[in-house]
Amino acid sequence: MKIEISSPLDMHLHLRDGAMLDNIAQCSSNSFAGAIVMPNLLPPVTSKEEIIAYKKRIKLAIKDDTFTPYMTLFFKNSYDFDFLSSIKEEIIAIKLYPAGITTNSEGGVDGFDIESLKMTLDAMSELEIPLCIHGETNGFVMDRESEFIPIYEKIATAFPKLKIIMEHITSKDSVQALDRFENLYATITLHHLIITLDDVAGGMLKPHLFCKPIAKRPEDRFALRKLAFSGHPKVMFGSDSAPHPQHAKESCGCAAGVFTAPIALQVLTELFLQNSTIENLQKFVSDNARNIYSNIVIPSKIVTLEKRSFIVPSNYGGVVPMFANEEIPFSIVDIKG
Amino acid sequence: MKIEISSPLDMHLHLRDGAMLDNIAQCSSNSFAGAIVMPNLLPPVTSKEEIIAYKKRIKLAIKDDTFTPYMTLFFKNSYDFDFLSSIKEEIIAIKLYPAGITTNSEGGVDGFDIESLKMTLDAMSELEIPLCIHGETNGFVMDRESEFIPIYEKIATAFPKLKIIMEHITSKDSVQALDRFENLYATITLHHLIITLDDVAGGMLKPHLFCKPIAKRPEDRFALRKLAFSGHPKVMFGSDSAPHPQHAKESCGCAAGVFTAPIALQVLTELFLQNSTIENLQKFVSDNARNIYSNIVIPSKIVTLEKRSFIVPSNYGGVVPMFANEEIPFSIVDIKG
Numbered sequence: 001m002k003i004e005i006s007s008p009l010d011m012h013l014h015l016r017d018g019a020m021l022d023n024i025a026q027c028s029s030n031s032f033a034g035a036i037v038m039p040n041l042l043p044p045v046t047s048k049e050e051i052i053a054y055k056k057r058i059k060l061a062i063k064d065d066t067f068t069p070y071m072t073l074f075f076k077n078s079y080d081f082d083f084l085s086s087i088k089e090e091i092i093a094i095k096l097y098p099a100g101i102t103t104n105s106e107g108g109v110d111g112f113d114i115e116s117l118k119m120t121l122d123a124m125s126e127l128e129i130p131l132c133i134h135g136e137t138n139g140f141v142m143d144r145e146s147e148f149i150p151i152y153e154k155i156a157t158a159f160p161k162l163k164i165i166m167e168h169i170t171s172k173d174s175v176q177a178l179d180r181f182e183n184l185y186a187t188i189t190l191h192h193l194i195i196t197l198d199d200v201a202g203g204m205l206k207p208h209l210f211c212k213p214i215a216k217r218p219e220d221r222f223a224l225r226k227l228a229f230s231g232h233p234k235v236m237f238g239s240d241s242a243p244h245p246q247h248a249k250e251s252c253g254c255a256a257g258v259f260t261a262p263i264a265l266q267v268l269t270e271l272f273l274q275n276s277t278i279e280n281l282q283k284f285v286s287d288n289a290r291n292i293y294s295n296i297v298i299p300s301k302i303v304t305l306e307k308r309s310f311i312v313p314s315n316y317g318g319v320v321p322m323f324a325n326e327e328i329p330f331s332i333v334d335i336k337g
Numbered sequence: 338m339k340i341e342i343s344s345p346l347d348m349h350l351h352l353r354d355g356a357m358l359d360n361i362a363q364c365s366s367n368s369f370a371g372a373i374v375m376p377n378l379l380p381p382v383t384s385k386e387e388i389i390a391y392k393k394r395i396k397l398a399i400k401d402d403t404f405t406p407y408m409t410l411f412f413k414n415s416y417d418f419d420f421l422s423s424i425k426e427e428i429i430a431i432k433l434y435p436a437g438i439t440t441n442s443e444g445g446v447d448g449f450d451i452e453s454l455k456m457t458l459d460a461m462s463e464l465e466i467p468l469c470i471h472g473e474t475n476g477f478v479m480d481r482e483s484e485f486i487p488i489y490e491k492i493a494t495a496f497p498k499l500k501i502i503m504e505h506i507t508s509k510d511s512v513q514a515l516d517r518f519e520n521l522y523a524t525i526t527l528h529h530l531i532i533t534l535d536d537v538a539g540g541m542l543k544p545h546l547f548c549k550p551i552a553k554r555p556e557d558r559f560a561l562r563k564l565a566f567s568g569h570p571k572v573m574f575g576s577d578s579a580p581h582p583q584h585a586k587e588s589c590g591c592a593a594g595v596f597t598a599p600i601a602l603q604v605l606t607e608l609f610l611q612n613s614t615i616e617n618l619q620k621f622v623s624d625n626a627r628n629i630y631s632n633i634v635i636p637s638k639i640v641t642l643e644k645r646s647f648i649v650p651s652n653y654g655g656v657v658p659m660f661a662n663e664e665i666p667f668s669i670v671d672i673k674g
Contacts, residue, residue, distance in 0.1 A: 140555055141539040142479070201538065201551055202478040205591035210542040218477055251587050252657070254542035320589070 003269050003305045007298045008285040010035035012167055012187045012238025015058055017041050022061045023317035024243045027261040029067035033301035036070045039095055040104040044074035048087045066301045066337035077116050081123040093130040101136050102212045112151045114158045121159045130163040136213055145213050146173040156181040168240045170213045172223035178234055185292050187238030188228050190267055191258045196221050207254040208320050231280030236289040239264045243319040260322045263312055266330040269305045304334035340606050340642045344635045345622045347372035349504055349524045349575025352395055354378050359398045360654035361580045364598040366404035370638035373407045376432055377441040381411035385424045403638045403674035414453050418460040430467040438473050439549045449488045451495045458496045467500040473550055482550050483510040493518040505577045507550045509560035515571055522629050524575030525565050527604055528595045533558050544591040545657050568617030573626040576601045580656040597659045600649055603667040606642045641671035
């Protein structure tokens with residue numbers, strides 16, 4: 001059996017920079033036609049020059065014209081219309097982090113009063129630049145995402161023309177919020193379709209499955225799966241694949257992030273087939289994104305997968321992937337650029 | 338300010354065996370007059386000969402007559418009255434583990450129908466041997482303890498003369514269950530009075546705070562603190578201090594357990610003082626246990642603590658303690674045997 005996917009996209013990806021970028025960038029370009037690259041470098045990406053330079057470094061690392069990195073800017077409420085006009089052609093979206101909520105987010109937003117966000121979000125609405133949000137409060141770890149929903153709703157109401165993407169949703173509360181506002185969209189990761197907190201901390205502690213937002217309860221995973229498998233037009237695949245060196249994961253104070261880039265498309269194929277919804281995979285990994293990000297230019301790339309098992313490597317240049325050393329049933333067997 | 342504690346007891350302790358026993362046993366005898374030693378060795382302690390031999394090894398490791406190891410047997414539903422009569426003088430309690438629920442519990446109980454437990458629990462009731470239970474199901478990690486409460490209640494009802502100790506309770510549901518049955522008692526650890534899941538997985542992942550049962554929600558910790566600080570007569574301190582080598586904690590698949598033995602009494606003193614309930618510390622760490630375990634013989638040992646800060650070592654023979662490298666305000670300044 002062969003599964004063909006046309007221009008698969010990863011709408012939420014961390015490529016980092018420097019040696020790590022060189023190390024893992026091709027894990028994404030080997031499977032995908034493009035990916036939205038998150039701007040939480042150190043320091044975060046906040047200027048046109050930085051975006052252009054970072055994109056150049058990514059292209060150098062990838063060496064593959066059939067993969068497009070879609071660039072993002074790190075949200076600041078000091079961005080005005082003129083600045084955003086001047087940068088619009090270089091970015092696909094702006095990513096908002098609450099301050100301190102995840103890796104390299106210290107310079108993010110403190111407080112969410114509409115007045116302080118108004119200048120930037122009005123400009124984004126007018127310029128049709130989507131807003132991607134890491135939606136968590138600093139409350140109790142299992143409640144952070146649900147507690148953020150009123151903030152999503154406040155922004156969605158105040159800026160009805162702004163497209164808002166709830167990034168890497170993990171809870172049934174977020175699933176329910178999605179359809180309450182026309183301008184709310186969502187990405188879902190691979191790992192949140194698979195694991196719950198049980199997999200992270202129910203047996204032995206598994207640092208390679210530790211991520212933010214943390215994996216939630218079985219009923220949350222059920223709601224996410226139902227939503228993703230349905231091909232719902234407001235939902236896109238975003239891996240949130242995040243590489244950390246093995247020693248940073250297996251230590252006292254392990255960093256957050258699951259590295260799924262090299263196996264994401266293969267495992268998604270398996271999941272959608274298992275669930276008898278393979279016809280919706282194309283929507284989840286490409287078509288919905290094309291409709292939501294109406295300004296996106298997508299290279300043509302046909303990726304063919306086949307039921308042919310392979311053993312996932314123990315690491316990619318020192319980064320341990322999800323399913324390391326395990327056998328997964330689907331392989332990419334052909335890519336046409 | 339000096340705080341004197343008379344014969345402090347740790348009613349739930351893991352000393353392990355071999356080199357680890359030799360390595361960490363004195364961390365307990367340096368603070369406590371005695372401790373209930375858990376029987377989950379490999380293989381578990383299930384015979385009189387093993388108990389006598391294990392006790393001898395513990396005494397050799399401790400080299401201190403002012404500390405008594407109270408021995409326990411690993412629960413099997415095949416123990417009959419004659420066997421338990423013959424062993425009664427060597428043990429203080431029997432510890433029941435649901436099969437596979439924590440470290441070295443594979444030989445534990447599968448299913449909890451009263452008929453299969455009846456022979457052993459009838460004998461224990463008659464011989465007045467208390468039953469200590471690790472009360473977790475194999476459900477979702479945050480629900481396991483609450484899901485076990487109906488099993489506690491079933492056993493408490495079927496065996497009204499049996500003293501049942503709910504070990505290391507972590508949830509408000511267990512706190513509420515405690516007073517519903519006259520023959521239910523509980524231990525509480527130090528770490529569950531201090532941490533929630535936020536401390537384990539809310540920031541970076543902290544393997545040295547990973548334990549079973551896992552730390553729960555803030556409202557659960559609040560209920561535990563209220564109960565412990567009140568000096569409630571059915572509640573005892575049990576550290577559940579569990580040593581693992583550093584490499585087994587900081588790895589892919591970290592073992593469960595927090596090592597608190599060397600700092601438990603010092604930090605408990607701080608907590609009870611902060612909460613203005615220092616008068617109840619003596620009950621929590623000794624007097625309640627004396628009343629609940631009516632067969633206990635307690636050596637006289639006066640431990641004096643003083644407000645004198647010290648930096649907790651980074652490790653004790655390769656085992657990382659809670660608060661490693663941090664300053665804690667109270668020190669043990671005198672011990673009279």
